[in-house]
Amino acid sequence: MNNETVSAKRAFALMEKLAYVRLSCSEEEKRAAEELQKEAASFGLDCTIEEFEAATGEVSKATFKVIAPYEKEYEVTGYIRSDSTPDEGLELDFVYVENALEANLVGVEGKAILMNGRFNMDAYERIQKAKPAAIITFSGAVDDDLAKTDLEIRKIRETYSERHGSTVALTIRAVDALEIVKSGAKKVHICVKSEVKNGISRNVCGEIKGTEFPDQIVSFGAHFDSVYFSTGVYDNMSGSVIIMEIARYFMANPPKRTLKFNWYGSEEQGLLGSKAYVAAHKDELEKHRFMINVDVAAPILGKELIFCMGTEALKSYVDAMMKELGRAAVVEDDIYSSDSIPFADNGVPGINFCRFGAPGTAFIHDRRDNLALGYMSAEALDITLQNALDFSKRVINAPVFPIERKISDSIRGKVDKYLFRKKD
Ligand SMILES: [Zn+2]
Structure with a gap:
């Protein structure tokens, strides 16, 4: 040839x-x-x-802390194009919502929700209708070697926010999500400083x-x-x-x-x-x-x-x-x-x-x-x-x-x- x-x-x-x-x-x-x-x-x-x-955008600060029934701060990343919280952060009730089906989302308005993995457009639409104050997703696996894996930095795509609005969104590690749910977390403190730009x-x-x-x-x-x-x-x-x-x-x-x-x-x-x-x-x-x-x-x-x-x-x-x-x-x-x-x-x-x-x-x-x-x-x-x-x-x-x-x-x-x- x-x-x-x-x-x-x-x-x-x-x-x-x-x-x-x-x-x-x-x-x-x-x-x-x-x-x-x-x-x-x-x-x-x-x-x-x-x-x-x-x-695009930049997140200059993202913190997440369980405050009841125990106190512990976890490593998080803020979604690029997340909303910001007030400077002092938000104290929120916490609920684990599995895959964010409608039945999972009853009564979550104003709360922080943790969902499995990541959201797709359909889940994002359901979530935004239910009006939680913040969404937490997780990355990785529970047996990750922390020294060899990175906590993902995700983005709320404009195709999502144009259709269903923006929100506060964070990502944590799967191993931490497991600990948080297992430990029965009820209240959390979240702080995000995010700049949305082109x-x-x-x-x-x-x-x-x-x-x-x-x-x-x-x-x-x-x-x-x-x-x-x-x-x-x-x-x-x-x-x-x-x-x-x-x-x-x-x-x-x-x-x-x-x-x-x-x-x-x-x-x-x-x-x-x-x-x-x-x-x-x-x-x-x-x-x-x-x-x-x-x-x-x-x-x-x-x-x-x-x-x-x-x-x-x-x-x-x-x-x-x-x-x-x-x-x-x-x-x-x-x-x-x-x-x-x-x-x-x-x-x-x-x-x-x-x-x-x-x-x-x-x-x-x-x-x-x-x-x-x-x-x-x-x-x-x-x-x-x-x-x-x-x-x-x-x-x-x-x-x-x-x-x-x-x-x-x-x-x-x-x-x-x-x-x-x-x-x-
Ligand atoms: Zn490619």
Whole structure:
């Protein structure tokens, strides 16, 4: 195969260089955007950095103390975009509400509630209707080694607060939640100082003009932001460096169709980069035929997964192509929680290339997403790179574009549900 322009080793080296925490709207996210821009420029692809506003915030204080029937202070984190309490804090009755079903929430108005794990949109809606004064969620497991795990820092997403209002929200460790409920906590003291604001996040965007069909656009996407405590190499500098190599290939081998290469910021905060991109490029979207997204790759012990977001025909086409190429990949007709969603929402079908780690061998969204644990390699990254590149070459250089610009009702319904437009 004529893929010698690309190098998984070089891609892996770039990933190593950018293996630092890259939070939405942070200096590090900006630095990573500039590094990606510089790397693309090194092989002649000029990229612009497109800024967009993103909801963010800072919590300068968050304390939680059980005051009856015993007294003990517990380590907590305040949700980003939590409400603040008065400076002196709040003394509140305390109730454990399990999964926050309606029956759990009877009579909780004005109280502090502790719920299992984290809330989703449905639970948040039920909770806000019941009007507690504060929500406490927990992270981790009761047998966590405290020296090796972080107490999560979560956020009340604006999609939640826009619909159901804001509140005071905290996270504690699972082991502390267990102790608190076991000990029959009745009264607590909570203090939160939180600033809610907008920040600037960034997409890195480049274009290669098509030689034969310049008005037909295929876009590549990969997000380059990470979450707290995570160096975001597996999720998703791996995908970012894969599309960088694909861009390098098409710079050396001019494509028949126009290609856009987009590295998205703030994906982890609710696909904010790709949502901003489709909003800013609304007029051009009708020319977009297809979107190719890469999100998570490189675990040595893993499996290739391809999520097709179009029609059943797309899935069959991809499945057959992988078989013809002799590539082991599970091909699904399903949505994937990543930057292909806003494109599908605008009628642009897409595909997501991913390599999932086998259970217990690769980690996302915490400190274990790092290179030091040694579960990723250039060779493993190359598998996804070659799959994505071979698929892309065929589709992009086909005499007739082989994929219909169509989203099935089933995918459409899942996208609507994902974007909270409808319920089951
Ligand atoms: Zn991701």
